[in-house]
Amino acid sequence: MTASDPELTKELNATLQARKDLGPEYESELIDSFLEKAAQRLDNEVERRVRRELAQQQTAGARVATHGGPARRPTPDGILDPSRRRLGLAVVSMAFAIPLSAIGAVNAHLPGLLVTWAGIVGVNVAHSLGSSLQERRAQAADERRREDF
Structure with missing residues (x-):
């Protein structure tokens, strides 16, 4: 999907034409329908x-492991790289930000938009702080293991 996605532009034009034909009483339903299609795309x-990013990271990790580099150890929860979780949450947050922003703005105007974005930012900050704490604990555990040897 590019900045000027022709299919999405056609959908928007069709939605606007339908709004002209049907009148303002169907505006909410038309907007919801368009937002669902845009969110799905x-x-x-x-x-x-x-998927492409994960495949690239797995390929890079396999190359390092096969060329004598350090093998990647999985974290306790089975995910190889904590940055993948952060990237995933950021991507998902942005994907949901668009329809949630529209819903908040349509229903409650600027206050709704601000509350929506405060929630999105809050979730990302909480996740980031939790991930940082987990990483520090894992590093401390590694240092203790090294000291025991």
């Missing part, structure tokens, strides 16, 4: 990009 694009 965005979700598909995000999923495609995340």
Whole structure:
């Protein structure tokens, strides 16, 4: 999906034409329908990009491991790289930010938009702080193991 996605532009034009034909009483339903289609296209694009990024990281990790480099150790929760979780949350947050912003702005105007973004930022900050704490604990545990030897 590019900045000027022709299919999404056609959908928007069709939605605007339908609004002209049907009148303002169907505006909410038309907007919801368009936002669902836009969110689905965005979700598909995000999923495609995340898969490509994960494949690149796995390929790079395999190259390092096969060329005598340090093998990547999984974290206790089974995920190889904590930055993948951060990237995933950031991508998902942005994917949901678009329809949530529209819903907040349509229903409660500026206060709704501000509350929506405060929630999105809050979730990302909380996740980042939790991840940082987990990483520090893992590093401390590694240092203790090294000291025991």
